[in-house]
Amino acid sequence: MGPVIEARGICKSFSIPSVRRETVREHALDFFRPRPHERLRVLEDVGFELRRGESLGIMGRNGSGKSTLLKIVAGIYAPDAGTLAVHAPLTPILELGVGWNPDLDAIDNIELLGTVMGMSLRELRTATQDILAFAELERFAHLELRHYSSGMAARLAYAVAFRAVRDVLILDEIFAVGDAGFKERCQGRYRDLHRAGHSMLLVSHEPRTIATFCKRALLLDHGRIVMDGPSAAVADRYLMLLTEAPAEHAPAAAI
Amino acid sequence: MFPNLVRLLRYRGLIQSLVARELKARYRGSVLGFFWSFFNPLFLLLIYSFVFEYVLPAKVDGLEPYALFMFCGILPWTWFASSLTESSNVLISGGNLIKKVLFPAEILPIVTVLANMAHFFLGLPILAVFLIYYRAPLGFPEILWFPVIVFVQLVFTLGCALILSALTVHFRDIRDILANILTLWFFATPIIYPMGAAPALGRRGLNMNPFTHLAVSYQEVLFYKGDFGHWKWLLALGAASLAFFLFAYFVFDRLRDTFAEEV
Numbered sequence: 001m002g003p004v005i006e007a008r009g010i011c012k013s014f015s016i017p018s019v020r021r022e023t024v025r026e027h028a029l030d031f032f033r034p035r036p037h038e039r040l041r042v043l044e045d046v047g048f049e050l051r052r053g054e055s056l057g058i059m060g061r062n063g064s065g066k067s068t069l070l071k072i073v074a075g076i077y078a079p080d081a082g083t084l085a086v087h088a089p090l091t092p093i094l095e096l097g098v099g100w101n102p103d104l105d106a107i108d109n110i111e112l113l114g115t116v117m118g119m120s121l122r123e124l125r126t127a128t129q130d131i132l133a134f135a136e137l138e139r140f141a142h143l144e145l146r147h148y149s150s151g152m153a154a155r156l157a158y159a160v161a162f163r164a165v166r167d168v169l170i171l172d173e174i175f176a177v178g179d180a181g182f183k184e185r186c187q188g189r190y191r192d193l194h195r196a197g198h199s200m201l202l203v204s205h206e207p208r209t210i211a212t213f214c215k216r217a218l219l220l221d222h223g224r225i226v227m228d229g230p231s232a233a234v235a236d237r238y239l240m241l242l243t244e245a246p247a248e249h250a251p252a253a254a255i
Numbered sequence: 256m257f258p259n260l261v262r263l264l265r266y267r268g269l270i271q272s273l274v275a276r277e278l279k280a281r282y283r284g285s286v287l288g289f290f291w292s293f294f295n296p297l298f299l300l301l302i303y304s305f306v307f308e309y310v311l312p313a314k315v316d317g318l319e320p321y322a323l324f325m326f327c328g329i330l331p332w333t334w335f336a337s338s339l340t341e342s343s344n345v346l347i348s349g350g351n352l353i354k355k356v357l358f359p360a361e362i363l364p365i366v367t368v369l370a371n372m373a374h375f376f377l378g379l380p381i382l383a384v385f386l387i388y389y390r391a392p393l394g395f396p397e398i399l400w401f402p403v404i405v406f407v408q409l410v411f412t413l414g415c416a417l418i419l420s421a422l423t424v425h426f427r428d429i430r431d432i433l434a435n436i437l438t439l440w441f442f443a444t445p446i447i448y449p450m451g452a453a454p455a456l457g458r459r460g461l462n463m464n465p466f467t468h469l470a471v472s473y474q475e476v477l478f479y480k481g482d483f484g485h486w487k488w489l490l491a492l493g494a495a496s497l498a499f500f501l502f503a504y505f506v507f508d509r510l511r512d513t514f515a516e517e518v
């Protein structure tokens with residue numbers, strides 16, 4: 001069987017916010033006096049493939065382009081250049097609790113989060129009790145979300161997200177949620193999904209997480225893949241990168 | 256563009272759930288919640304009635320009772336104006352949904368328009384009670400036009416909401432300009448005055464305003480005696496609105512890829 005995700009030569013750049021035109025007035029003025037467009041290159045010639053059933057880690061310093069790469073893979077950003085082939089339905093979990101409404105209770109929020117993540121209303125009707133049970137929040141099912149502790153809210157979001165996984169799971173460093181017991185069960189759930197044959201793309205800054213859950217990992221730096229290999233080696237190289245150039249914070253070259 | 260329009264059908268469940276939760280959050284689950292949705296238009300109508308019967312008795316021939324005449328136009332206008340105001344902001348305030356989750360962005364303005372349509376429907380029972388109380392000359396075949404008018408307004412409002420929400424991502428000051436445009440637009444529409452009161456030249460100008468034909472249609476069906484004579488205008492507006500909606504969707508679709516990066 002072929003890979004589920006194939007990316008070749010992906011490039012992405014953003015226009016730098018300070019020269020962005022955001023109002024009618026600015027556009028009207030610039031019509032006669034065009035300003036040079038500075039762009040920030042965030043990804044350059046990034047290619048990788050995710051094999052079926054594989055769990056692939058991605059590491060890199062802040063601003064190296066990890067989240068941008070995940071968004072391109074998920075179809076949220078369009079790449080400037082390069083090709084991307086995705087052969088299975090994806091479930092991106094880039095942030096927990098996107099779309100929830102603090103004025104509603106847990107049951108309603110499960111429906112909101114679930115439908116936003118692509119579950120059908122029928123699926124949700126049967127899944128709601130499971131989700132509450134996984135989050136251990138049955139007692140608080142009718143409490144409005146703004147009265148939840150942040151950890152409880154995150155558990156709820158996590159439980160919905162795990163339930164919504166279709167084939168390929170894309171996670172952006174959201175392992176550090178809840179107390180130790182809940183973390184344990186999340187990791188258990190993650191292993192179950194992996195064992196059940198789901199492919200995964202996992203961004204984390206935690207060398208141990210990457211080494212435990214992934215056999216193979218990528219290291220991104222300044223928008224390029226500088227290493228693609230066994231996760232333990234990548235994690236070591238990542239730690240070296242951190243100590244090598246601690247002061248340098250410029251994420252990518254401006255052109 | 257057309258595949259994307261068809262794809263929207265698959266997102267019925269999401270749209271339904273977002274509209275329902277939006278309404279629920281606004282009238283937050285309390286017993287009084289739904290009461291308020293009735294009370295607000297009722298209060299408005301009572302104020303109009305009081306002002307125009309006791310404070311400022313406006314006796315215009317054929318416009319008795321004036322408060323009811325006005326209410327027939329204000330109720331749909333509120334739906335229209337709040338839909339536009341809210342949707343001009345909706346892609347920016349819902350930025351997290353566009354940046355972090357994968358679903359078609361047009362769902363956000365659509366949900367805004369539908370939620371406001373639900374408010375409009377909640378105001379209708381009040382209107383009905385007053386129509387009956389004042390023995391408004393509701394004709395049976397005439398009233399069948401009502402859903403048609405609502406549908407035309409829905410299509411027109413969706414078109415406006417799509418264009419507005421997409422453009423505001425790139426031109427943030429549209430939000431400020433819009434408030435003024437809506438004020439101007441309100442007074443350029445025969446809502447608080449009858450179409451017949453405008454001089455001939457003004458009437459030609461009013462005819463250029465799409466909302467005129469919606470307001471006049473509501474008034475003719477609900478308020479005035481006699482047949483619904485405005486139906487040709489309504490159907491023409493319906494056809495134009497459909498074309499406008501497709502154009503708006505096209506614009507939205509072209510700008511779609513820029514939303515996640517800009518909001």
Ligand SMILES: Nc1ncnc2c1ncn2[C@@H]1O[C@H](COP(=O)(O)OP(=O)(O)OP(=O)(O)O)[C@@H](O)[C@H]1O
Nearest residue numbers: 014042061062063064065066067068069251516517
């Ligand atoms: N929409 C955007 N507009 C402009 N610049 C952006 C946009 N999104 C990301 N960037 C820039 O792209 C660079 C990479 O961002 P990205 O979020 O991919 O980093 P990251 O590797 O995920 O970092 P972190 O470890 O902090 O999560 C940053 O310099 C950021 O400023």
Ligand SMILES: [Mg+2]
Nearest residue numbers: 066067068172
């Ligand atoms: Mg990131």
